[in-house]
Amino acid sequence: MMRxxxxxxxxxxxxxxRNAFIPDNKSSKEYLENVAIAFMQEEFAKVNGFKENxxxxxxxxxxxxxxKVKISDIAHEKGILIPNGIYASYxxxxxxxxxxxxxxxxxxxxxxKPEEIIEKLKG
Amino acid sequence: xxxxxxxxxxxxxxxxCDDIEIDLDGENAKTVxxxxxxxxxxxxxxxxxxxxxxxxxxxxxFEEAIKKAQELIEKSKSLAIYGMDTxxxxxxxxxxxxxxxxxxxxxxSSSYCLGDFVEMVLKKELxxxxxxxxxxxAYVIFYWGVDxxxxxxxxxxxxxxxxxxKKRQRGYEEDRYLxxxxxxxxxxxxxxxxxxxxxxxxxxLKLVDAFIKVIDKQMPEKYADDAVRxxxxxxxxxxxxxxxxxxxxxxxxxNYEKFKEMINKMNEVAKVYFIPAGCHANMRGxxxxxxxxxxxxxxxxxxxGESSLDYAFxxxxxxxxxxxxxxxxxxxxxxLPFEISKKLAKINTIVVDPRKSFTTQxxxxxxxxxxxxxxxxxxxxxxxxxxxxxxxxxxREINDVYVLERLxxxxx
Numbered sequence: 146m147m148r149x150x151x152x153x154x155x156x157x158x159x160x161x162x163r164n165a166f167i168p169d170n171k172s173s174k175e176y177l178e179n180v181a182i183a184f185m186q187e188e189f190a191k192v193n194g195f196k197e198n199x200x201x202x203x204x205x206x207x208x209x210x211x212x213k214v215k216i217s218d219i220a221h222e223k224g225i226l227i228p229n230g231i232y233a234s235y236x237x238x239x240x241x242x243x244x245x246x247x248x249x250x251x252x253x254x255x256x257x258k259p260e261e262i263i264e265k266l267k268g
Numbered sequence: 269x270x271x272x273x274x275x276x277x278x279x280x281x282x283x284x285c286d287d288i289e290i291d292l293d294g295e296n297a298k299t300v301x302x303x304x305x306x307x308x309x310x311x312x313x314x315x316x317x318x319x320x321x322x323x324x325x326x327x328x329x330f331e332e333a334i335k336k337a338q339e340l341i342e343k344s345k346s347l348a349i350y351g352m353d354t355x356x357x358x359x360x361x362x363x364x365x366x367x368x369x370x371x372x373x374x375x376x377s378s379s380y381c382l383g384d385f386v387e388m389v390l391k392k393e394l395x396x397x398x399x400x401x402x403x404x405x406a407y408v409i410f411y412w413g414v415d416x417x418x419x420x421x422x423x424x425x426x427x428x429x430x431x432x433x434k435k436r437q438r439g440y441e442e443d444r445y446l447x448x449x450x451x452x453x454x455x456x457x458x459x460x461x462x463x464x465x466x467x468x469x470x471x472x473l474k475l476v477d478a479f480i481k482v483i484d485k486q487m488p489e490k491y492a493d494d495a496v497r498x499x500x501x502x503x504x505x506x507x508x509x510x511x512x513x514x515x516x517x518x519x520x521x522x523n524y525e526k527f528k529e530m531i532n533k534m535n536e537v538a539k540v541y542f543i544p545a546g547c548h549a550n551m552r553g554x555x556x557x558x559x560x561x562x563x564x565x566x567x568x569x570x571x572x573g574e575s576s577l578d579y580a581f582x583x584x585x586x587x588x589x590x591x592x593x594x595x596x597x598x599x600x601x602x603x604l605p606f607e608i609s610k611k612l613a614k615i616n617t618i619v620v621d622p623r624k625s626f627t628t629q630x631x632x633x634x635x636x637x638x639x640x641x642x643x644x645x646x647x648x649x650x651x652x653x654x655x656x657x658x659x660x661x662x663x664r665e666i667n668d669v670y671v672l673e674r675l676x677x678x679x680x
Contacts, residue, residue: 169280172317208606
């Protein structure tokens with residue numbers, strides 16, 4: 146069934162924070178599972194039509210990544226929290242290093258792989 | 269710590285916990301006691317994801333990688349040395365000698381992390397204390413813009429809030445007052461219950477202003493109730509501490525004079541100390557070693573003999589000021605904004621690291637080294653300024669001191 150929110154873009158505050166579950170081994174499955182995440186509060190998700198494990202596209206300053214939604218109270222009320230790491234670094238600049246504006250929307254694809262960012266870096 | 273048990277040091281973060289117990293089976297860590305989840309994994313999984321010597325993505329012999337790195341450093345007309353946050357000060361000193369010999373730039377992550385706070389502490393512009401003092405005497409323990417639950421997992425349990433100390437014998441519910449100021453309800457903020465206060469702060473400068481105004485008996489624009497309550501609690505004790513993290517650093521937007529004014533004002537009515545609450549194991553070590561040599565904590569040019577924002581690693585990359593960079597024990601592709609880190613793929617990037625990282629994937633030369641606390645010991649400086657002897661599981665011949673001494677041969 147087509148979801149109405151598929152066409153909805155929401156402007157949000159993105160906060161970047163550390164996550165104790167991110168391991169040092171950046172090649173591991175555990176790394177990806179704990180860093181490719183966008184935390185949002187239950188109420189925020191409900192109002193904006195997102196659900197746990199949805200893949201959302203986050204766009205800031207012309208760059209986008211797809212991350213998986215995780216419902217959690219550790220996010221702030223008006224936006225999402227993403228862990229410190231390659232995805233946050235891809236979206237940020239020093240104008241808004243740990244807190245910046247972005248647009249989020251439901252995505253069709255899979256989560257972005259770090260290798261895709263590395264390729265763009267080599268670009 | 270006593271008896272026959274051997275204790276190891278975890279160099280996973282700036283807590284530098286030196287009470288780690290490990291059961292070894294040959295060279296494998298079988299069980300790790302006392303460490304946090306992240307620390308345990310450093311010992312249990314140290315053989316995984318190891319860096320291999322490589323030139324432009326092609327695996328080579330270690331010696332070939334060293335020679336290539338030496339050649340690139342020797343030919344470089346503008347070299348930047350960066351990182352060193354996770355290596356012992358003995359290795360940091362060699363890196364600084366190399367930078368001096370080559371008249372290079374040198375910087376670590378503190379230039380966009382907590383270096384400004386460390387500098388203020390070293391210059392005695394902020395009163396500071398050690399974790400031992402905090403454990404024994406602190407009443408108000410104020411985490412501002414930091415979530416130790418995630419970034420410094422044993423900070424509260426080993427050093428600050430939970431332990432009983434000389435003058436704090438009745439447990440945290442009665443003998444401590446916890447304050448957490450954050451933009452969101454972090455895991456640390458969720459601990460705020462009895463004898464505690466969470467300040468959900470949208471504007472750190474307005475909270476700073478609130479403390480100043482409340483002490484001056486004026487009405488602040490925001491956070492009046494929070495400021496009144498926290499100051500009242502601070503006045504109940506002769507020792508209180510503010511632990512400042514990255515959220516505070518960026519929230520102040522460079523207005524450090526206002527922050528120092530607030531700390532000074534607080535000290536007119538109570539006794540308040542400040543400790544930077546940073547993450548990397550030996551970030552402060554680098555700051556102190558460079559400070560001892562040059563009077564500056566980071567972003568230093570040996571060619572110009574001064575520190576400047578222009579010499580911050582990220583500014584040098586942004587402005588295409590370097591042709592070669594030597595990155596030691598750091599993964600800037602993971603932590604720096606994309607527009608900056610993509611420059612690393614365009615210049616001669618040499619990475620010295622025990623593990624594969626995102627930066628090793630774009631480096632011209634990769635030189636493997638040893639993991640601090642596992643395969644190399646030495647000295648590190650905790651975030652409160654205390655020097656800690658890092659007791660490692662093993663000592664490898666090829667470690668950061670060895671690699672950097674080899675690279676230094678080009679300026680000898």
